[in-house]
């Protein structure tokens with residue numbers, strides 16, 4: 001529900017620039033638009049976002065990251081995060097700033113507020129991040145645009161050169177349903193389908209709180225290739241080529257992308273499906289990217305395989321919400337549950353900038369932050385619970401309530417410190 005109120009503005013200003021219709025801008029200069037913002041969920045997205053809630057979430061993340069300070073001299077000073085506004089990319093940016101004290105540049109594709117529509121959560125998250133980083137004396141530069149496009153890449157190069165030059169850590173954390181390739185001008189769409197087999201399994205209808213069966217037909221060759229075009233390593237390599245050519249990777253620079261493997265119950269739809277094929281391509285690209293970086297005197301490219309968490313991207317994948325609800329219960333009982341920010345803190349403090357100069361990797365040169373998720377005891381319990389779970393016992397056998405909390409929290413809702421009945425100006429909230 002959105003309720004609008006128009007009050008005369010007493011002072012004009014604030015950190016967020018509004019890009020909107022001129023008459024709205026004029027009105028905004030004269031009046032404060034304030035409204036009560038409630039969640040409006042459509043399938044696996046929420047079409048409203050609460051700015052005060054997003055700020056409260058960012059404060060929590062910054063607080064967690066500041067408790068995990070990086071002391072190493074190797075810690076990064078200038079960090080570029082591509083896909084920086086939500087999920088793993090946002091948490092990486094928060095860790096870079098508040099654990100390592102780095103200046104950051106964030107690239108993302110988010111909707112600003114317009115008329116009676118709130119901005120997307122990632123837009124508010126980024127404004128909140130910039131506010132907190134600036135207050136902490138750190139530089140935070142944003143580029144809101146399509147990271148696959150030449151224009152966006154050029155904008156990053158321009159702003160990087162204006163604001164301090166080369167990066168010593170680059171994080172590639174895009175999750176996108178489509179990509180327009182600037183080379184051939186075509187738009188490719190990713191899909192979530194099995195390859196070579198029909199997939200039948202349990203899934204969770206999160207709206208109806210129902211465990212039901214889902215059947216998904218296999219992808220054709222075109223769909224497999226298109227998904228790889230969107231979520232494989234091609235664009236990561238293009239970013240690397242550009243940053244190297246422009247002298248924007250410092251000596252020793254690390255270059256990181258994220259992947260997922262997950263449990264056997266999800267393999268047919270995830271790891272052995274279209275998205276898994278794209279992730280394999282991404283993982284294989286790391287070797288070629290490292291070669292290029294070495295030639296230029298930079299460090300290494302790594303893929304970090306992360307744990308399953310609730311993000312806008314993961315809630316769209318069939319079966320994953322059910323698996324994640326079970327996983328949360330099991331890992332919470334074992335005391336090993338982590339969200340994005342705990343994962344990226346561990347990535348920075350244990351894996352990238354810990355005591356050892358060597359980054360610990362598996363036999364395929366991947367960092368394994370999913371180690372606790374993949375522990376035999378956790379996976380044994382998943383295999384045991386999976387056949388038992390149904391609509392009637394959903395709340396007993398899984399942490400579905402926590403899943404729902406995390407989902408709402410992605411959009412700034414459900415934070416204990418926020419008064420959700422208070423009016424807020426969605427265009428100028430901070």
Ligand code: NAD
Nearest residue numbers: 083084085087088109147175176258260308309311313314
């Ligand atoms: P997310 O949806 O929370 O974030 C995606 C980010 O990409 C956002 O910042 C969004 O603005 C940005 N983005 C999307 N399209 C863009 C475009 N065209 N131009 C610029 N920015 C764009 O996703 P996430 O779940 O954090 O996923 C990030 C990475 O982490 C992915 O590679 C994903 O596979 C991986 N990962 C996720 C999980 C999980 O459980 N969510 C687990 C392991 C690995």
